[in-house]
Amino acid sequence: MRVAYFPGCSLKGSAREFDESLRAVAERVGLELVEIPDWNCCGASSGHAIDHLLSLALPGRILALAEKTGLEDLLVPCSACYNRLITARQDLLEDRKLKAEVCELIEMDLQLSVRVRNVIEVLKEAMESGNFALEAPFVHRVACYYGCLLVRPHKVVRFDRPEEPRTMDEMMHAIGADPVDWAFKVECCGAGMTLARTELVAKLCARILDDAEGRDAEAVITACPMCHANLDMRRGDIEKAAGRKFHIPIMYITQAIGLALGIDRGRLGLDRHIVPVLLKTIEQQPNTSPAGA
Amino acid sequence: MDFLRQESWKRGQIHPKARNIIAFHRSFLSSIRMTGRMFELGMIADYKRRSFKFFQDILLAPKLLMRGKLHFLPHRIQGAKAVQRIFARTIEKKGTTQ
Numbered sequence: 001m002r003v004a005y006f007p008g009c010s011l012k013g014s015a016r017e018f019d020e021s022l023r024a025v026a027e028r029v030g031l032e033l034v035e036i037p038d039w040n041c042c043g044a045s046s047g048h049a050i051d052h053l054l055s056l057a058l059p060g061r062i063l064a065l066a067e068k069t070g071l072e073d074l075l076v077p078c079s080a081c082y083n084r085l086i087t088a089r090q091d092l093l094e095d096r097k098l099k100a101e102v103c104e105l106i107e108m109d110l111q112l113s114v115r116v117r118n119v120i121e122v123l124k125e126a127m128e129s130g131n132f133a134l135e136a137p138f139v140h141r142v143a144c145y146y147g148c149l150l151v152r153p154h155k156v157v158r159f160d161r162p163e164e165p166r167t168m169d170e171m172m173h174a175i176g177a178d179p180v181d182w183a184f185k186v187e188c189c190g191a192g193m194t195l196a197r198t199e200l201v202a203k204l205c206a207r208i209l210d211d212a213e214g215r216d217a218e219a220v221i222t223a224c225p226m227c228h229a230n231l232d233m234r235r236g237d238i239e240k241a242a243g244r245k246f247h248i249p250i251m252y253i254t255q256a257i258g259l260a261l262g263i264d265r266g267r268l269g270l271d272r273h274i275v276p277v278l279l280k281t282i283e284q285q286p287n288t289s290p291a292g293a
Numbered sequence: 294m295d296f297l298r299q300e301s302w303k304r305g306q307i308h309p310k311a312r313n314i315i316a317f318h319r320s321f322l323s324s325i326r327m328t329g330r331m332f333e334l335g336m337i338a339d340y341k342r343r344s345f346k347f348f349q350d351i352l353l354a355p356k357l358l359m360r361g362k363l364h365f366l367p368h369r370i371q372g373a374k375a376v377q378r379i380f381a382r383t384i385e386k387k388g389t390t391q
Contacts, residue, residue: 009330009331009333012330012364012368013331013333013362013363013364014333014357014362014363015362016361016362038370038371038372039330039370040325040329040330040370040372040376041325041329041330041331043322043325045321046317046318046321046322047322048295049295049298049299049302049318050298050299050302050318050322050384051299051302051383051384052295052296052299053383054322054379054380054383054384055295057379057383058325058376058379061372061375061376061379105378105379105382105383106375106379107375107378192317193314193317195313195317195337195340195349196313196314196316196317196340196344197313197314198349233353233357236352236353271360272360272361272362273360274353274356274360
């Protein structure tokens, strides 16, 4: 399976372990990532709050560059970037005049032929068709946290269910984990308000962590760099807001899958987190059957 | 909701409590405009300048640097000029950036 790849700015910086773990897992499951040459920032989280045309033109340039790769699918691992790209594509598909205006702005033609896809759906597909072994099943109780940008607005993203999504839970189950039933799967963490409204972000995150820990989850699993940053890097602010300590680590879905595939934790960037990822070692039975079987 | 935010920005009618949010948006967009991509360290420094929150996250920054999560230098894309032209024909044309 070969897809165009748009990592986005976070995955080249504060969320670099998401990029590292995704590349490591992709290699193992037979997914080839073709990074779009000379990509620009999509404008999330500010472009759409300030100027509608700018919020379409920045993703428009990325979509035009992705079309030049000749590939059908564009993998966008960051939930905020995914949301912006898929929304812009939908807006331009529905309005020819707007599309012509954006083509003029980006100085490129735009067919809108490339499908924008998130990391969960692409990995699920790759794992179902790939031939690989689960070397160390991830036998841990986890809380799958989707956040708000991955599954909403449903009429645009058309991925999973907007209120009670299941795909990430199913994938965790497939690698040996026990996903908990919890109430904060799609609640907002405050996303891009982390600098400007830190206290608000801390309060929202405290509620999320409180529920996850209350359900005895050992880790929160996410696919969004902003959710990860808020729940991990903001831990000090969260504890101050809640008046208590939280110990639960936050992992990217690719890191959990990577561990199950037996990939070294250094390659998965697990030591880059602020909250240490120290999971209880559970006696495991070696499983050599393909995960996709 | 985005429409209301955009109108508020265009008309310059911003609630005083949203001052830091606007400072963040300005720093964020200014970073993209310069190099084509968001440069996190530069954006944070610019936000501190605009919001006067000089000591915010002062203890967090060294931890992120030690973990290789912040770069000291920005990455300038080859199409940076093309991105600047997009800005020039959208928000700068309307005279709403600072």
